[in-house]
Amino acid sequence: MPKITVGLAMTLLIIGNIIGVFSDALIKTLPADTAIYQFVLFRQLTAVLILLPFCLLSNKQSLFAGLKWHFIRGHIWLLGTIFMVFALGALPLATVNAIFYTAPLLMLPLAMILFQEKLTSHSIAAAVLGFIGVLIVVKPTQINWAAIAALVVALTMAVNNLLVRKLPQHHNVFQTLMLTNLVGIPAALGLA
Template sequence: MPQMSVGFAMMLLVVGNLIAVCSDAMIKSLGEDTAIFQFVFFRQLTSVLILAPFCFTTKRADFFAGFKWHALRGHIWLLGMVFMVISITSLPLATANAIFYAAPLIMLPLAMILFQEKLSKYSVGAAVIGFMGVLVIIRPTEINWAAIAALVVAFTLAWNNLLVRKLPRHQTVAQTLMLTNLAGMPAALALAVWEGQPWDFTPFWTAAGSSAFILIYAGACVLAYRAAESNKIASAEYSGLIGAVVLGMVWFDEIPDLPMILGTVMIILPLVWLAQKEKRAKKKAAAYQQNPTVSAEAVEES
């Protein structure tokens, strides 16, 4: 895979998160009597159907390479989807998404433990300020079981993004996503049967649309987190909150209040600042390569 810049990886995450909000909006449009596990199974099934044409044209004999990691990600992804449906249908769209964006902060200590990534003070600072913005939005006094479900989603997103590093690099994005969904389908079907609700295929097309949007987001994550260290780009995940606020207003008449606006500013501004720091650091590093007499401290600042 060609090497991409940190800036381009961050842009991928920004676009992916804005598209993912459309998937969330489709989930929120479901009726309260929708069977959750059936819908999740439809999400898995439609994802596999969408991805199949892009995968079966490959002639690689090692299509199932690294399947144990795909299986782990698939079941984490399944868990996240179940709690995502619960939280999105119970909370305002922007509030649920704000909690989802705790994932970048969760990724920082996990990346340090699992991959010995070095955390710069700038990436830590941006993530902490962003998470403070999340707290301003949700207000601790309003935390309930739906908010806890959203926090579970944040943990599953963090784990899944970090586990991308364990996947075979020769596999295409479509193969990666298909194997992840395929691995989780037996468990999803078992949960749907255990749920005991009469099968209702009415939400099938909603699941298909939601799958299409979320696959674009997941593909962007695979590309971005393969290309750059997570601590340098994870703050870009916060950008989808703007889309959640706008869609919540337009689609569900959810008018943001002052804490929502303040928290959003606290989330977005560190992201912009971090991108500028990275850009300046790259310029200094390039200058040092051309002229080694440049201060090493200037090069290492990132």
């Protein structure tokens, strides 16, 4: 991989994490009596509206191909978003984010189960050390319903990341994100 591509990827990863933490911090400031399902609905509608211009400018090649997988991912995403709002409202930001970061660790056993991938001793050791690190940050005494909600979010992120393999190769990031949010809107509307 050329250095410019690696540097760009690292920069985008850092920017994405900063935006994610900023988004989490904004959710943390919501009043306790916020209507969560309405918030989730408006979050999805906003995401679609923001992503739509980028999708219209990108390739028009069969946008709705692989709709079944977008539908599955969209509803998993919706479930994760609901649990995310619950977890962020009840736990400190650092604790929630530490639990969210177990998603890549959860991907290892899920990839083995869903895609019959072989795990190496190095990947297993890295996952075990990662989970130990999360337990150090979270402390087992802090595990309650909100921590379990955060773990559900990490699980939904892990499954969504793995299911990207099932999406059409010609879909770019904007199309994938837009369709993931778009297909979940009817269910979010029903919940709202």
